[in-house]
Amino acid sequence: MQKGVASRIDIPASVWDSDDTREILRKRDFAGLFAIAVKYGASQVRIGAVAELGQPAVNAILHGKRSIAELHVIERVATGFGLPDHARMLLGLAPQDIASPTGDHNDAHEEQTTELIGRLDFAATIDPITVMILRTDTNNLRYLDRKLGGPAIADKMRAQIAQIERAHRHAIRHGIRTQLAHLLAETASLAGWQAINTLALNDAWTHYEHAKAAAYEAEDPSLLAYVSGEQAYVLTELGRPAEATALLQHVHAQHRDHVPRRLRTWLSAAEADAAAILGDETTCRAALDQAAALLPEGDSDPDMPYLFINAHHVARWRGNCLVRFGDPDTADDLRSALAGMDGTHIRAESGVRCDLGHALLAAGDPEAAQPHIHRAQQLATMTGSRRQRRRIDELSKAVNRALGR
Incomplete structure (x- = not known):
């Protein structure tokens, strides 16, 4: 047997x-x-x-x-x-x-042939208007992710990725296939970031691998650089910031001559983030200065709907990084970032308040830190961000100890 x-x-x-x-x-x-x-x-x-x-x-x-x-x-x-x-x-x-x-x-050969013909016929119905509708759906999911967090839209994300993959896998016309590959890379990258925030790190890595493959097919260096850079955050969450920093530096060096300044700003800020966790203050400050120098006017570029970064976001990044080194200007940077937020980036606001609470605690003012930590906990719970809750809970305990509770 x-x-x-x-x-x-x-x-x-x-x-x-x-x-x-x-x-x-x-x-x-x-x-x-x-x-x-x-x-x-x-x-x-x-x-x-x-x-x-x-x-x-x-x-x-x-x-x-x-x-x-x-x-x-x-x-x-x-x-x-x-x-x-x-x-x-x-x-x-x-x-x-x-x-x-x-x-x-049950005559599986014939069934396979019939199935393949059906999938090819389905993909042949995809036209530019259909791609535009699918892109709008992804943009809507991106907005909902900022407001509600990944867990609230998990079913919608799975359905969206499955629908795009089904169309892309059997698309024959080059122009449509390229557009679908681009959209698949964007959507898979969004799913990767959502997985990072729930600490589903294996899922996140897999999503980014799919996103990179699609970005290669789409032949878009900006998109490829972005999803490769985001994948570095998986390494950071795994406790491997040195590898994350090296990856981000490689991605930036490889693509610096082929991508817009706004994306280079983001790559520099992400490098600063990883270097701060690594404890490399020199690299961190140099990357932050580069991010500020590269930042163009406005909030976003039409060709990169997946990237939203302006002066307030750079200030937020600066505060998040330099609080780890006890920089006395950190609280001011974070207050500036908080004042510039538009109310739609709920998960980002949670991170800013967490950092501000950390800065105020480090400055010896736990009473001022407490309401920011409390609000950060509420927002992180709303968006289902286990990644943020982990750090916020640690800071909350530190605040309570400082207050003698």
């Missing part, structure tokens, strides 16, 4: 034919695959048994903290879950029925 067959998890055959499951298999999304098994009654211990993994490993995979890359482990999962050949092939495995690569699955 084949190893693992006796304890195979019973999952209905129809599950492997759904579009959602096919996408999970194509992406090797083992968290999604394990969730399917759980849905049909398998415990984490049972999954671990058929895949020859421990329960802690299964739990980590389900929560996006670990993935599976080893081919022999993927093979065990496929066998233990009873994947039919057409599902195995989507996962990147060879079919078990070599004589019929897709297996005897």
Whole structure:
């Protein structure tokens, strides 16, 4: 008897034919695959048994903290879950029925042909107006993200990415495909930033890898530089600021002659951010000075709707960085940034108030810091930013200690 067959998890055959499951298999999304098994009654211990993994490993995979890359482990999962050949092939495995690569699955060859024709016909209906509507949807999601936070629009984001990917994957006309690639890169990058703020860092890295691939296809150096720069924040959150700083410096050096000044401002400010966490004050100050020198007039550029940065944002960045070095001017920078906010950047306001509270605490005024920390907690909770709550909670404890509570 084949190893693992006796304890195979019973999952209905129809599950492997759904579009959602096919996408999970194509992406090797083992968290999604394990969730399917759980849905049909398998415990984490049972999954671990058929895949020859421990329960802690299964739990980590389900929560996006670990993935599976080893081919022999993927093979065990496929066998233990009873994947039919057409599902195995989507996962990147060879079919078990070599004589019929897709297996005897209700004339699967014909079904695949019909499915492909349908997807190509669907993609052929995408025209510039449809792309414009999809772009408007992404811009609306970008606005909602600033106001409400990623968790509030998670379902909308997944649907938007799936719709753009479906159209892009089967688009044939070069002009439409390029536009869809550009939009996919923007949308995946937004999803990456949302994942960072919920500390789903593996998801964030994956989103940025998809965004970079799409940006390459779109042949847009500005977009490629932006998504590559944002990916550096995953490294920062993983406690690897030196690598984040090096990545940002490389991206800036590689693209400095091909991207607008506003994007170079953002790249310099991001480099300062990583250098501040690293404790490199010299690099941090030099990058902040460069950001201020490069900043053009206005708030944004029409060709880069994903980037919104002005003098108030640079002040916010300066305050966020220099508070780590006890700079006495930090509080003034942060008050200036707070005064210039327009009320739509809720998550950003939470960060500014957190930094201002930190600066006031460092200046020996915990009473003045307390209301800013409290408001930052409220805003971070509203937007579901676990990333901000982690730091805010630490500052709140420090304020309470300073006040003798």
